Amino acid sequence: MLSPVLLLLAQAAAPPPPAGDVIVVGHRAEQELARCLARNCPPAEEVDTSLEASVEQFADGRYTDARRTLQTAIRRNRNHAAELPGPVSSLYATLATVAEHEGDTDLWRTAARNNVLVLRRHLGETNLATLREELSFADSLVGLGAPGAANSAYRTIQQRAAGSGHPGIAAGAAFRRAWLALLRDRFKEAQRFADEAVSLAGTDNRLMVDLREVLRTRIAIRKGDEGAIEALAARLRQSADVQPQLLFAPPLANNNPPAPPFGVHLNPWHDSRIRFADVGYWIRANGQTAEVEVLRTSGLDQWEPGILRQVRERRYVPLEAEPGHPGIYRIDRFTVRGAMDVPTGSHLRQRMGDLTVHVVDLTETDAMREARRRQTAAASAVKGG
Template sequence: MTGPLLLLLAQVAASPSTPAEPKDVIVVGHRAEKELAACLARNCPPAQEVEASLQASVEQFADGRYGDARKTLQNAISRNKRHAAELPGPVSSLYATLATVAEHQGDKDLWRTASRNNLLTLRGQLGESNAATLTEQLHFADDMVGLGQPIAADGIYGKVQRLAGENGRSDLAAGAAFRRAWLALAQQRDRDAQRYADQAVTLAGPGDAMMPQLREIVRTRIAVRKGDDAAVDALAARLRESAGAEPVLIYAPPIADVNAPPSEKPQRDDAIRFADIGYWIRADGHVDDVEMLRTNGLGQWKPGIVRHVTARRYAPLRLPDGQPGLYRIDRFTVRATVDTPTGTRLRQRMGNLSVHVIDLTGTEAMSAARRTAEATQRATPAQTMQP
């Protein structure tokens, strides 16, 4: 139920990036790891080391070496958490990236803990009402959705909406309200979804062009659920006049259930499977040329995931003449959750398999330098009521 929520939020919140060919994204070799080793060997300053650790972990993650990425980040946190006062953004980025790795590994406890520590680092150094803290609190709530705690997530969204409004950050307040709308939509609480979407538009103000579009997406999803198959095409036609340069997801069908029937399900499934799916988003918002760039044990789930990506629909794009579209690569990880079964202290993978998605073309946004720059910009009081 919550997968489409997190996927849409990730697409809407994505930072602007230059379209890249597959060769610019799929990591070959261990360049960043070597640079980290050299940095540590010369005892480089903490800011450089954190950045090198983040880059190395992103390289390892993209290469499918989740365990190595986790170790790199945990070691970097151990060495640098004492520098949180002078490097709040970079240190919080270590925790945020570790939370992403833990999600794809299936370690719910580490996912939750790392996400919380990311928030606590900024809250302790910058204060609860700081814009950077409020932004990470939204991300923490997003993680609570992924961890299956929608009630807790809604409460956090509501808190951020209130604090942001009280501190003149209508952009963050609107973002929180929209998240509440999409969460309500995922729970089939259509009236609440429309109410929160209306609040988001009001909070964003008349100068905001994005939030009314997002409200239309909420209304379209409700219409599709009620059987209006033409609603997506109608919305795309309305949005064509206000096309933007960044992809905004209008519709994504549920990913097919990856679990075997109960009679065929094994007691345990210790594997972590993943695939990298490349695809073009054309100017009209349709997805084209979907291909499996790399797979590691995905097997019978490949066709369903390819169908899911192919069926996505984005808002129309405003592109330079001659540009074929925007190229994206998504990492799909299929894994069970690590937990401790009754009667033992040994943690192991157990329960149903689930699918977790991240845009590999956006992993550069994990870097400390970029996140710090964004945090600095967010920490500056807004001059207008626009986001």
């Protein structure tokens, strides 16, 4: 799972939902998709409706249904990628997210790669939409446990974006390189890349300057300065109308059973379940979380206390808000699952191995879908022009 600080660079800012909103998961989009297919609707409409239905299914915890909806839409519409490069690439991008949470690492990698290939082929390597999805693919490589490949990809993206007049993308790639260096305890290298990111973005880019300060704070924490978070929080403020900026989150506890003694055999198919939970919480004006609770769960079992503790101990940038402002409400989907693999002596893919935790912000679902619509429309307009 990629650090939320890195994900911040790729996410579109969106206003928080009003306090008291009720989230209802129904089947409206699925029904609309069925009607669309029954009347043989145009490819552009089918792709958009399929995306809506898959998001609805994913939010409802029906990962298999979401995957099948997307795969069917891809089979029916991949030949329309030339005239619909953005929408078709969005099918692959959404499929990659679903595959990650479902535990199909092969499909996750393939879908993320195909998302990029569609845009490269039909929009070009230096198109803004292509470069954004190149970053997303490199982020997926981090999640797939290939940080070296991800770092090489970030370097290439940084060079390509800087040379084609996209300083924001170049800065985002440079900062990701800084964060990977931090994770490897290469502090001087991390600071150098972070400085590059600020230089590329421009010193008037407050977000990148703030992110550099976040990285410096994380270095200070790793060196034992426990007061670094409070000192940084005292300096930073952000509007209550933008996406919350994470300063610190403790690692999630690993609740996998200990490895067996040498020579002791355990069933490799020890856990075939997918567990998930939607965790709601407030981010108060001081940047601390409050009222953390499980809104819906399929049974996290022993993982639930650690997940709730992690959310409670997060620290966000304090908000610039009027006195009495309730803060920002968020809902995160936590999925706990093993990866799909083929065990020795078998030809059948099974869910096996250690369980891992994967997180997606459900609060952003509608906003991200609208942002994707605008992005794909822009990409199609560029193609048409």
